[in-house]
Amino acid sequence: MIRDWRVYVLTDxxxxxxRSHREIAEAAIRGGATAVQLRxxxxxxxxxxxxxxxxxxxxxxAGVTFIVNDRADVAMIxxxxxxxxxxxxxxxxxxxxxxxxxxxxxxxxxxxxxxVAAERAGADYLGVGAVFATxxxxxxxxxxxxxxxxxxxxxxxxxxxxxxxxxxxxxAAVIRAGAAGVAVITAVTLADDMAAAVRRVRxxxxxxxxx
Numbered sequence: 001m002i003r004d005w006r007v008y009v010l011t012d013x014x015x016x017x018x019r020s021h022r023e024i025a026e027a028a029i030r031g032g033a034t035a036v037q038l039r040x041x042x043x044x045x046x047x048x049x050x051x052x053x054x055x056x057x058x059x060x061x062a063g064v065t066f067i068v069n070d071r072a073d074v075a076m077i078x079x080x081x082x083x084x085x086x087x088x089x090x091x092x093x094x095x096x097x098x099x100x101x102x103x104x105x106x107x108x109x110x111x112x113x114x115x116v117a118a119e120r121a122g123a124d125y126l127g128v129g130a131v132f133a134t135x136x137x138x139x140x141x142x143x144x145x146x147x148x149x150x151x152x153x154x155x156x157x158x159x160x161x162x163x164x165x166x167x168x169x170x171x172a173a174v175i176r177a178g179a180a181g182v183a184v185i186t187a188v189t190l191a192d193d194m195a196a197a198v199r200r201v202r203x204x205x206x207x208x209x210x211x
Contacts, residue, residue, distance in 0.1 A: 003065050003081075003104060004034035005125060005161050005181030006209070007202045009188050010069070011055075012039045016189040024189055025055045028064075031188075031198025034181065035065040037084055038074075045074065052078030067106060072098035082106065084127060087114060092121035106161075110144055115152045115160075127183060128152050130164025131174055135186075146177040153178035168200040172208035181205065 009028035011021040019027075025036050036059055040048045052068055056079040059066035065082075068075040072083040072095045082104025083095050090098070092107050099105070107118035108127045115126055133143050143164060153160050162174035163183035171182045184201055191197035 003125070003159070005065075005159050006034045006205050007032060007198060008035040008037065008161050008163075008181050008183040009033040009198060010037045010039045010163075010183060010185045011051075012185050012189055014041075015186050019189065019194070021051045022054045022058075024194060025058060027194035028188065028198050029058060029062045031195035032202040033064060033198050035067060037067040037069055037183075038080075039069040039185075041069075045071070048074050049077055052080060056080050065104065067104065072103070075099055075103065082124070084108070092118055092123045096122050108163075109152060110141060111148075112151055112155045115156050115158075119156045119158050123158060125159040125161060125180070126152070126156065127163045128160050128179070129162055129183075131162045132165025132170060134165040146173060149174065149177045149179065166201075168197070168204050171201050171204045175205055175208035 011024040028036050038052050052074050056066050066080045067082050067084050068080045069084050070089050075083045076099050083099050084106035085095050086108040092105050095105050104124045106125045106127055107123040109115040109118055130143050159180035161181045161183050162179040166182045166184050167187040174182050188194050188197045
C-alpha cells in the first residue's frame with residue numbers, strides 16, 4: 001500500500017500547551033495531516049496503549065497513517081499502521097518481526113550510511129534530520145541541512161520525510177530538496193490553532209511538490 005507522507009504530525013504533550021495526544025491528533029486530522037505519530041517518550045506502557053487506542057480509530061476513519069514511536073508492541077496491540085524507530089531503538093528487522101509483515105516500519109537516519117542500512121534492513125520510509133536546529137529532540141545533534149538531505153534522498157529508493165525544526169516557512173525548501181513530506185511537532189503543538197497550523201504546512205508542501 002502506498003502511503004502519503006506529505007504532512008506528518010508528531011504528538012508530543014511535553015510541548016503542547018497542556019493539550020492531550022488525542023487533541024493534537026484530532027487537530028492534525030482536521031488540518032489535513034496525512035500521517036500522525038504518537039510520540040510518548042518515557043511514559044508507562046499502559047498509558048501509551050491507552051493513547052494509541054484512542055488515536056488509531058480516528059486515523060483509520062480519516063484514511064491517515066498512524067505510527068507509534070519506538071513501540072512495535074503498542075502499534076500491534078492498538079491497531080496502528082506501524083512503528084518508527086531511531087538508531088538506538090529496536091532494529092528495523094526486529095520491529096518488523098514484532099509488528100508483522102504488513103506493518104509500516106520507519107527508521108530515523110542522519111547520514112547516507114544510516115539511510116542505506118535502514119533500507120537494507122527493510123524500512124518502508126526514513127525520517128531524516130534534524131534538517132534544521134530543533135529543541136524538541138535532545139538527541140537530534142547538529143542540523144544536517146538541505147544538502148545532506150539531498151544526498152540521502154539520492155542514495156535510497158525509500159520515501160524520505162524531513163524532520164527537525166520544520167515550519168510552514170521552510171517546509172517547501174525541504175520538499176524541493178527531494179523529501180516526500182515533512183514531519184512537524186512544535187510548529188503545530190504550540191500553535192494557537194493547531195488545525196490551522198497544519199493547513200498552512202499542507203499548503204506549502206502541496207505547492208512545492210512536483211506536478
